Amino acid sequence: MKGFFSSALARGLFWQVIGTLVGAGLVTGIRALMGLSATDTFFFTEPAWVLGGFTGTLFFLVGSGVTADWIKWMRGIDTPDHHEDHHTGAAKYINVSLDHKVIGIQYTLVALVLIAVGGLFALIFRTELAASELQFLTTDMKLFGQNGPQLYNTLMSLHGMIMIVSILLGIAGIMNYVVPLLLGAADMAFPRLNAFSYWIAVPAAVLLLSSLVLGGFDTGWTGYPPLSARAPVGMQMFFLGVFVAGWSSILGSLNILVTVVRMRARGMNAMRMPILVWASIATSLIALTATQFIGLSFQLVMFQRLFGMGFFDPAKGGNPVLFQHLFWFYSHPAVYVFILPGLGVISELLPVFVRKPLFGYRWIAMSSLGIALVGFLVWAHHMFTSGMNEYLRVPFMYSTLLVAVPTGVKFFSWVATIWKGRISTPTPMLFVLGGIIVFLLGGLTGPPNATISTDLHLHDTYFIVGHFHDTIFGGFVFPFFAAIYYWFPKATGRRMNETLGKLHFWLMTPSFFVLTFGMMYIGLIGMRRRIADYDPALGIDGAHLVLTIAAFLIATSVLIFFYNFINSIRNGEKAEGNVWNSRSPEWQVPSPMPAHNYERPFEVVGEPYDYGLNDSGFVKFIEEPAKGKH
Amino acid sequence: MGHFVIVGILVVVMAVLTYFGLDATGLATQMHPVAASAQAAPIDQLWHWEVMVISFLFALIVVPIGYSLTVFRQKKGEMLDGEHMEGNASLEIAWTVVPLIIVVIFAYFGAYSLGEVRRVDANAMIINVTGQQFSWTFEYPEYGFVTTELYLPVDRQVVLKMQSNDVIHSFWVPEFRVKQDVVPGRITEYRITPTLEGSYKVRCAELCGTSHAYMESPVVVVDSAAYDAWVVEQVKIAEESKTPEGQGKLLATKNGCIGCHSVDGAAMTGPTWFGLYGSEVKLADGSTVTADDAFIAQSILEPTVTVVEGYPPVMPPYVLTDEEISNLIAYIKTLK
Structure with a gap:
């Protein structure tokens, strides 16, 4: 426990509280001098909370020590280029480390914590939906200054954004841990920036969660004004949290891109990079260039609230639909940020478990870039009913349907990879296959939303909710679990329990099919999105009960995963060698790997996925220790 | 060659089963609730085609994977590699170009269907709709009265001129299939031709605050005689409410x-x-x-x-x- 209180995490959180009080106090003092009201429903006034949230984040970053080296440089003090960790065991993960593997695991752990929090929120409101009428989130109840339906809206909205942040951290975790290993790099290109990108996500998560106790917000994760311009102060904490989390995403993707461009092993030309690297490039290109738009759109609403600027207020000549364009210009490409690394994991793992080359490597690699490119041209398909220009809807329908082409290339190539493979199905492979099928369902239910006339019925219903849970589970959640089961031995030298892993899979997958099919079914009947209660006359009470049971089964399976994960760190079966019989470089050396990765550098001498070809290797380790600045 | 023949047959069987399975739950030929507007017909038609294509594509991917998993499985204790097969450019081109063509065809049908849905009748009746947290009001400008129930005559096109007093709402009658947001600061248009008499509900489909779930109002479609009688009654009520x-x-x-x-x-x-x-x-x-x-x-x-x-x-x-x-x-x- 003593170790915890002196850790970077604890120091950061402590200083975040102090920083929040300093910023909020400053504004309150100025307001008092100006004769304005100093306190409000949630003690501080809204401007005080906003500046407090901002200064709290800065204090966290300085207090946790992640900026220490930069501050030293500014003062003219040199620091060693070559960092060694001072912490061992679990302490490594709650302190600042520059090792990309530690940072990757830190990202993954926070992502798992947030999945648990977001999932818990989902269970709470899913329980409320089990029957029509309000059962426990009633108008009489009061919590955090909100009555039942308001709390429902807050939990539903936070479920969305907490899960999104969790996904962003989850993919950052996979990419951080795996990409340098696949490239043969000793670390990421900018280790300090890498640590910064991770640590800034922690205060962002705290800000997001603080909105729950500051009156909440009732807009959904989309935060459309004018509703978001009227919501309680929790809305501002939500905006600020997303704004800060965006930095993590932008800086992290910059780091990935530079690492891929500059730090590949000798002989690793573009068409010999492992396929996950291609997916990481595609996802990072989007995150680097589009994230600014959600930050901008949320910042404009923050300023509308704080300074009375009427960006989206029709009474002042503003335009509420403009917000939606800005918002979706990021938030649609963002879904490709979520899924491309997952699809990369599927393509990376399939050849290992079917013992066959990846079919159409170049096509799969290019399809990731194709999806990233087309993904920028489709944002307005979220706005077919918004009142935007009617005729502009048609080109957006064309561009949206076009996404099916590169996505189809991936599916057909996967099928051809599996075809005639010598398939084995340990837990990671089960999640890969589950991911393919679930993502297929998500993909197939997409076109009815893309063709405008059918979307006029489907928009803002549970059909959409079912559709995107399929895409996100298939494109992220299943591959994320696959990646964890697959690279767990690399990180710990032990493997996770197979029986529990299979139980996790076989409990989660059928329950999930029931959940999303049921969502689409009630959506067609007339169940709207984001409602706390529904008309019993719709006759969907029974379906909702089934959905709630399915949700609890999924939660049970994830609990099994958590138990397996934690237990296997100490008690898992030893697995220090090439557990999966993979050709990939990271499996050619013993697990777990030391800081700076490979003791001897390697050279690429073949194709990454030449399974079934005798006497071929992907990499060859160079005997001479590398000279130079290493 | 044997594997391809078997898989081909299974794909067809699976596609047919998927389609009829969806049909049995009532989801194939129409989007679910009863269709009560002329605009619902082209929408349901497009949906039906999409369900057919979805059923086929589902089978096309799932069957070869399932077949491979059963037939080409690694036996216990075996550690063999599969055939060394790196790719096939003509196949890749085929499964890029064919979907591209299908997509363009569907986009064309989509645009055509939208055109049908938006078809304008010059004699359409105008009703002004206002959305506010958390209710709808309907003004009949021809007669000058305001109600909280939307009465519509059957088989006559109406244009709802919609505006919002506060935040964004969305006007959706599931039986009509069409949805349109109601945005503060502008007037949006909702054009519908009811074809089936009955009582429905307009349900706000855009999250608008605490009681969003309850922002529902009755929509009643009646024959023209009943509609005229209702109008006379409403005019009388409006007269009486001059107090x-x-x-x-x-x-x-x-x-x-x-x-x-x-x-x-x-x-x-x-x-x-x-x-x-x-x-x-x-x-x-x-x-x-x-x-x-x-x-x-x-x-x-x-x-x-x-x-x-x-x-x-x-x-x-x-x-x-x-x-x-x-x-x-x-x-x-x-x-x-």
């Missing part, structure tokens, strides 16, 4: 007061108006006041000053004239 109480009731409807305040004692977002006038009201700050003219006027003009205990401070201020306020109070007095 202060009647005007107050109209204002309560128009401004959406009754979206949050019930007139029969039921619990809603705000306190009920039933038996309100002259009663003792306990405020959030602990004080007690009598609900007289001054209190009610202040509650309308400055609602955050007079928050009743147990209710959230969410009511926006309303700008009304003295006459309008006294009409509203006259109406509230009648609610006992």
Whole structure:
């Protein structure tokens, strides 16, 4: 426990509280001098909370020590280029480390914590939906200054954004841990920036969660004004949290891109990079260039609230639909940020478990870039009913349907990879296959939303909710679990329990099919999105009960995963060698790997996925220790 | 070659089974609730085609994977590699180009279907719709009355000219299939031709706040004789409501007061108006006041000053004239 209180995490959180009080106090003092009201429903006034949230984040970053080296440089003090960790065991993960593997695991752990929090929120409101009428989130109840339906809206909205942040951290975790290993790099290109990108996500998560106790917000994760311009102060904490989390995403993707461009092993030309690297490039290109738009759109609403600027207020000549364009210009490409690394994991793992080359490597690699490119041209398909220009809807329908082409290339190539493979199905492979099928369902239910006339019925219903849970589970959640089961031995030298892993899979997958099919079914009947209660006359009470049971089964399976994960760190079966019989470089050396990765550098001498070809290797380790600045 | 033949047959079987499975749950030939508008026909038609393609593509991917998993499985203890097969450029080109063609065809059908849905009848009847937290009001400009129920004659196109008093709402009648957002600061248009008599509901489809789930109003489609009779009755009611109480009731409807305040004692977002006038009201700050003219006027003009205990401070201020306020109070007095 003593170790915890002196850790970077604890120091950061402590200083975040102090920083929040300093910023909020400053504004309150100025307001008092100006004769304005100093306190409000949630003690501080809204401007005080906003500046407090901002200064709290800065204090966290300085207090946790992640900026220490930069501050030293500014003062003219040199620091060693070559960092060694001072912490061992679990302490490594709650302190600042520059090792990309530690940072990757830190990202993954926070992502798992947030999945648990977001999932818990989902269970709470899913329980409320089990029957029509309000059962426990009633108008009489009061919590955090909100009555039942308001709390429902807050939990539903936070479920969305907490899960999104969790996904962003989850993919950052996979990419951080795996990409340098696949490239043969000793670390990421900018280790300090890498640590910064991770640590800034922690205060962002705290800000997001603080909105729950500051009156909440009732807009959904989309935060459309004018509703978001009227919501309680929790809305501002939500905006600020997303704004800060965006930095993590932008800086992290910059780091990935530079690492891929500059730090590949000798002989690793573009068409010999492992396929996950291609997916990481595609996802990072989007995150680097589009994230600014959600930050901008949320910042404009923050300023509308704080300074009375009427960006989206029709009474002042503003335009509420403009917000939606800005918002979706990021938030649609963002879904490709979520899924491309997952699809990369599927393509990376399939050849290992079917013992066959990846079919159409170049096509799969290019399809990731194709999806990233087309993904920028489709944002307005979220706005077919918004009142935007009617005729502009048609080109957006064309561009949206076009996404099916590169996505189809991936599916057909996967099928051809599996075809005639010598398939084995340990837990990671089960999640890969589950991911393919679930993502297929998500993909197939997409076109009815893309063709405008059918979307006029489907928009803002549970059909959409079912559709995107399929895409996100298939494109992220299943591959994320696959990646964890697959690279767990690399990180710990032990493997996770197979029986529990299979139980996790076989409990989660059928329950999930029931959940999303049921969502689409009630959506067609007339169940709207984001409602706390529904008309019993719709006759969907029974379906909702089934959905709630399915949700609890999924939660049970994830609990099994958590138990397996934690237990296997100490008690898992030893697995220090090439557990999966993979050709990939990271499996050619013993697990777990030391800081700076490979003791001897390697050279690429073949194709990454030449399974079934005798006497071929992907990499060859160079005997001479590398000279130079290493 | 044998594997391909078997898989080919299984794909066809699976596609047919998937289609009929969806049909059995009632999801294939139409999007679910009964179709009650002319616009629903092209929409349901497009949906039906999409379900067919979805069924086929589902089978096309799932069957070869399932077949491979069963037939080409690694046996226990075996550690063999598969055939070394790196790719096939003509196959890749085929499964890029063929989907591209299918996609363009579907986009064409989609645009065509949209054209059908938006087909304009020059003689369409105009009704003005206002959305506000958390109610709908309908104004029939031809006759000059306002209602909270939308009555429509069957087989005649209507254009709803929609506007919002506060935040974004969305007008959706599932049976009509069409949905359109209602945006503050602009007028959006919802064009529909009801074809089936019956009682439906308009359900707000864009999250608009605490009681969003309850922002539903009746939509009634009747034959033209019944519609004319209803119009005569509404005109008569509008005539009779020229009294202060009647005007107050109209204002309560128009401004959406009754979206949050019930007139029969039921619990809603705000306190009920039933038996309100002259009663003792306990405020959030602990004080007690009598609900007289001054209190009610202040509650309308400055609602955050007079928050009743147990209710959230969410009511926006309303700008009304003295006459309008006294009409509203006259109406509230009648609610006992």
